[in-house]
Amino acid sequence: MSTPVNLENIRQAPKVLLHDHLDGGLRPQTVLDLARESGYSELPHDNADDLARWFVTAADSGSLERYLETFAHTVGVMQTADALSRVAAEAAEDLAADGVVYAEVRYAPELFQEQGLTLDEIVQAVQDGFREGERRAAAAGKRIRIGTLLCAMRQNARSTEIANLAVRYRDAQVVGFDIAGPEAGFPPTRNLDAFEYLRQQNAHFTIHAGEAFGLPSIWEAIQHCGAERLGHGVRIVDDIKVDDDGTVHLGRLASYVRDRRIPLEMCPSSNLQTGAVAALADHPIGLLTRMRFRVTVNTDNRLMSHCSMSSEFAALHETFGYGWEEFQWFTVNAMKSSFLGFDERLAIINEQIKPGYSDMLV
Structure with a gap:
């Protein structure tokens, strides 16, 4: 008989996260601490x-534009190197504690x-x-690896500059x-120069x-930019x-x-908040999973959506x-779709994901 499916048991299962924003996943207390240290005075509450x-x-x-306004506060307190390092380390710790074994966390420099x-x-x-967070997680008995995605803001004109930055640091995870x-x-076609450069450099990219x-x-x-x-x-x-x-x-x-197995980085709770769907029962993830699209499950912004991979x-x-079979399918989908090298992806699937779900399915 398989392990009961409940929140605590889900936390123990290995998970892979491809779509998580660094500035959308801060601990509330960290926001307060960083605001106090930096003199940022715009927060709506002080506890x-x-x-x-x-x-x-x-x-x-129900509006993506309103949803994005909340980031003024998190970005506002992340303007120093120490603040950025703290937020990144805590993100790695929090994800590892939730059972995430590999995550790609993104932000716009x-x-x-x-x-x-x-x-x-x-x-x-x-x-x-991120490296400090990985070390802390390992010390707590949790194994996680973090890969970074660098974002360019589509309303600005810096995408080629940020694409160059991503290529420059691709050997630093x-x-x-x-x-x-x-x-x-x-x-997306406003950024064609950046995507053309990335393709020439054999670099990976996803597109909102x-x-x-x-x-x-x-x-x-897909067709113009090559996502x-x-x-x-x-x-x-x-x-x-x-x-x-x-x-x-x-x-x-x-x-x-x-047909091309193009991965979908689906974020159910976030999609409800931004009005992409009216109710979770209406979310396309149900139909797309049934039709065996390359579906992955993600958090998007853990603070704003008050969510985790487990939730x-x-x-x-x-x-x-x-249940566990679908969760394993989502997780293997995500690991297959990650931007790690093939050998590294295969190792995580065979050494962490499959053994973890085998324990749940027996």
Whole structure:
């Protein structure tokens, strides 16, 4: 008889996270501490519990633009090397404590230059923090590896500069590149020079697409820009028709995404908050999983969504009835889709993920 599926047991299972924003995963107390140290005075509350509730409520607007406004406060307290290192170290610790064995955590270096840090200083501070967090996790008996994705903000004009930065640090565990920010009005093709450079350098990249904007964003990300993965990608469901009798018809783009095994970095709780879906039961992850798209499960922003990988899995269990077999499938999907080298991916699958789920399934 398999292990009961509950939150505590899910925490013990190995998990892989591909879509998590560094500035969306701070501990509330850390936000307060860093604000006090830096003199940042714009926080809406001065105690951790109230502040944590505020972030969730403010992000729970049904609008991606309103959701993104909450980051003014986290970014506002992350403007020094020490702050960046602390946040990165704590992120690694928190993810490891939740059973995550591999994570790709992303952030936009250009957002942390208000006090004069150079892009290189920012990347080095974050990488130092991740390595410290990995060491602390190991000391606590938890094994985790963190890869970094560097984001360019799609509404700005620095994507080629950030792409160069990602390539420069790819031997220091910066594993890829992304563009983030508001989709509407800022299509992926605005950043074609950056994507062309990355392809020439044999570098990896994912693109936020199909979250707040529809199929054109996904199509451009794949066919014009060459995205290896889709950040969110929930709107691919707009190219799928389900008849009354349950027969499913895939459009040309949806078929292409499924046939090519293009990974979807799905973030259920976040998608509810930004209005991408009205209820978890309506989330395309149910249909896309049934149709065997390359679905992965992610947190997006753990602070704003008050979530973890374990709570996301638990919510999917409650809503769709998923159990250990589905959780293992999501996890192997994510590890296969990571930007680590093939041998490293295979080692984590065979040495950590499969043995971990074998224990749950017996």
